[in-house]
Amino acid sequence: MGDYREVQAGSKPFKRAYIAVMLWFVGRAIQAAARVDKAVREEFEKLPEGFTFSLGVQPHGPYMIVGKNQKGRVKYLGWKPESKVVDLRMAIKNIEAALLLFTFQESTAISICRDRIDFDGDLPPALTVIRAIGIVEVYLLPKLISKLAIKRYPVWSFGRKYLGRIRIYFHSILGY
Amino acid sequence: MRIQDYYEFIARVRIVSGHDVLEKIPDELKKIGATKPLIVTDKGVSGVGLVDVLKNALGEKITIAKIVDDVPQDSDIRIVQRLAKEYREVGCDCLIALGGGSVLDTAKGINIMVSEGVNDLMKFTGKGVVKKALKPLIAIPTTAGTGSEMTQAAVIEDHEKKLKKLFVSPFISPDIAVLDSRMTLTLPTAITAATAMDAMAHAVEAYTCLGKNPMSDTCALTAIKLIRENLLTVMKSPDDKNGRLALANAATLAGMAFSNSLPGVVHSLGHSVGSVCGVPHGVCMAILLPYGLEYNLHKNEQLTAELLLPLGGEEEFVKTPKHLRAERTIYFIRKLNQDLHDVSDHRHARFFKEVLDREGKRMVPRERLPEIAQAALGDGTVIYNPEDLDLDDFLMIIEASWEGVPLDRSRIKKG
Ligand SMILES: [Fe+2]
Numbered sequence: 001m002g003d004y005r006e007v008q009a010g011s012k013p014f015k016r017a018y019i020a021v022m023l024w025f026v027g028r029a030i031q032a033a034a035r036v037d038k039a040v041r042e043e044f045e046k047l048p049e050g051f052t053f054s055l056g057v058q059p060h061g062p063y064m065i066v067g068k069n070q071k072g073r074v075k076y077l078g079w080k081p082e083s084k085v086v087d088l089r090m091a092i093k094n095i096e097a098a099l100l101l102f103t104f105q106e107s108t109a110i111s112i113c114r115d116r117i118d119f120d121g122d123l124p125p126a127l128t129v130i131r132a133i134g135i136v137e138v139y140l141l142p143k144l145i146s147k148l149a150i151k152r153y154p155v156w157s158f159g160r161k162y163l164g165r166i167r168i169y170f171h172s173i174l175g176y
Numbered sequence: 177m178r179i180q181d182y183y184e185f186i187a188r189v190r191i192v193s194g195h196d197v198l199e200k201i202p203d204e205l206k207k208i209g210a211t212k213p214l215i216v217t218d219k220g221v222s223g224v225g226l227v228d229v230l231k232n233a234l235g236e237k238i239t240i241a242k243i244v245d246d247v248p249q250d251s252d253i254r255i256v257q258r259l260a261k262e263y264r265e266v267g268c269d270c271l272i273a274l275g276g277g278s279v280l281d282t283a284k285g286i287n288i289m290v291s292e293g294v295n296d297l298m299k300f301t302g303k304g305v306v307k308k309a310l311k312p313l314i315a316i317p318t319t320a321g322t323g324s325e326m327t328q329a330a331v332i333e334d335h336e337k338k339l340k341k342l343f344v345s346p347f348i349s350p351d352i353a354v355l356d357s358r359m360t361l362t363l364p365t366a367i368t369a370a371t372a373m374d375a376m377a378h379a380v381e382a383y384t385c386l387g388k389n390p391m392s393d394t395c396a397l398t399a400i401k402l403i404r405e406n407l408l409t410v411m412k413s414p415d416d417k418n419g420r421l422a423l424a425n426a427a428t429l430a431g432m433a434f435s436n437s438l439p440g441v442v443h444s445l446g447h448s449v450g451s452v453c454g455v456p457h458g459v460c461m462a463i464l465l466p467y468g469l470e471y472n473l474h475k476n477e478q479l480t481a482e483l484l485l486p487l488g489g490e491e492e493f494v495k496t497p498k499h500l501r502a503e504r505t506i507y508f509i510r511k512l513n514q515d516l517h518d519v520s521d522h523r524h525a526r527f528f529k530e531v532l533d534r535e536g537k538r539m540v541p542r543e544r545l546p547e548i549a550q551a552a553l554g555d556g557t558v559i560y561n562p563e564d565l566d567l568d569d570f571l572m573i574i575e576a577s578w579e580g581v582p583l584d585r586s587r588i589k590k591g
Binding site for chain 2: 119
């Protein structure tokens with residue numbers, strides 16, 4: 001992958017780098033979870049073929065883009081939204097707001113309630129994506145932390161939670 | 177009492193409230209330098225003679241440029257476009273919206289078009305797209321419920337393309353809301369009950385959902401108190417002018433509350449019952465409100481308990497032990513529905529099974545409940561609800577509210 005994460009110089013590079021890594025990992029984990037987890041797969045099945053969404057920080061990024069290809073596979077599509085047609089844009093208003101969200105000081109719902117995220121696109125798919133991200137957070141994070149990110153910590157079987165977690169980490173790191 | 181780390185609140189509407197305040201409108205228009213209003217209303221409103229009351233009140237002082245009374249039940253893009261054209265042709269310089277939610281949405285839509293000088297309203301869909309002050313808009317609500325006179329949003333439908341578009345901006349809200357008791361005096365009791373319960377739902381959800389803040393709380397509590405003190409008396413004596421005015425004020429206060437603290441599950445499901453089966457919004461709100469409180473109870477015990485004071489009164493609040501207050505609040509909402517059912521000759525429905533159309537047919541067939549639950553998943557208000565909801569949760573609530581049985585608390589997933 002000739003790609004590397006570009007960090008805008010001069011403006012809070014460490015915060016930006018942290019968010020960039022988080023977005024990159026969440027993006028790949030969504031791709032992995034769509035293969036591994038039935039609930040995430042079903043959420044994405046509701047979206048039309050070719051549906052693409054981005055999540056990022058205004059005004060200079062970082063971003064992540066995830067989309068469904070023609071075969072219905074969910075793919076992490078990188079971090080450059082400029083070159084892509086995006087159906088749903090979710091843009092956190094500034095880097096501080098992104099930090100509140102990605103350090104789990106604010107749940108996704110509270111962030112939205114406080115009007116920290118701009119949505120550009122239809123609402124039902126946005127809610128679908130938010131639900132999918134919620135499930136991914138349960139996989140990626142220890143209970144103590146993911147409880148801060150979502151409203152209700154789910155009751156999952158041992159297999160779904162722990163084996164699923166291992167598989168999702170494995171796929172996310174290897175990127176397939 | 178815990179204060180939120182962060183919130184925003186806006187209420188930029190001037191309110192004129194009283195028994196004969198339509199007469200103030202010419203002066204109000206003068207203050208803002210407008211002289212030729214387009215009056216937007218619907219056939220129902222003009223049919224009961226409210227347009228004449230307004231015309232008499234305006235008297236000779238201002239020239240009404242035009243009156244249009246063909247706004248449909250649901251706002252429609254084509255009507256908005258046509259009326260914007262008429263506004264321009266007649267050379268109006270302000271708008272008076274006389275009616276309920278749909279009339280007001282239509283007027284807001286017209287206002288965007290004529291102020292921005294465009295022929296395509298859909299350019300302005302979404303949040304914050306309207307960025308400048310619009311033409312003066314005066315809202316005169318003829319139902320005490322929707323609270324749209326206070327909101328910064330308009331919903332305009334494109335029935336041909338089956339789209340429902342939302343417009344949100346602080347500039348969209350009316351400049352003046354005129355609450356005149358004469359405007360709701362003739363409202364049939366069943367509609368009075370349903371619309372008041374819509375206002376009740378706005379207040380209760382604003383107080384118990386995630387966007388709550390001290391400003392919206394204050395509005396919500398007063399709104400609930402006014403409804404409790406006046407709704408049943410107005411149902412029994414519909415000519416009670418003071419009671420009518422109190423309900424109109426409650427609806428406006430509740431509107432101020434919920435436009436700054438958006439509602440949750442009661443509205444998510446209510447919207448989808450409305451769109452799938454066409455049940456009037458207020459009817460859905462009355463039925464669903466106790467269920468919303470029940471569902472969220474484990475997250476909201478304290479807040480729900482606090483509602484007992486405005487809902488049950490001081491004596492009730494004091495005599496109920498602390499740990500029973502939340503349950504008592506839910507009981508009072510159910511009791512209010514039952515009382516409304518009794519005083520309305522059973523026309524106020526307590527559960528969806530009971531909702532009938534004009535021919536006496538069931539409006540919500542049981543087999544459509546899964547479709548309703550599915551639609552609710554795509555409603556934006558889900559975000560503001562304190563507890564999460566998946567398809568099964570929505571289905572559980574809609575099934576119980578159809579049947580008229582309390583929620584099976586053991587089935588509520590608590591995480
Ligand atoms: Fe409502």
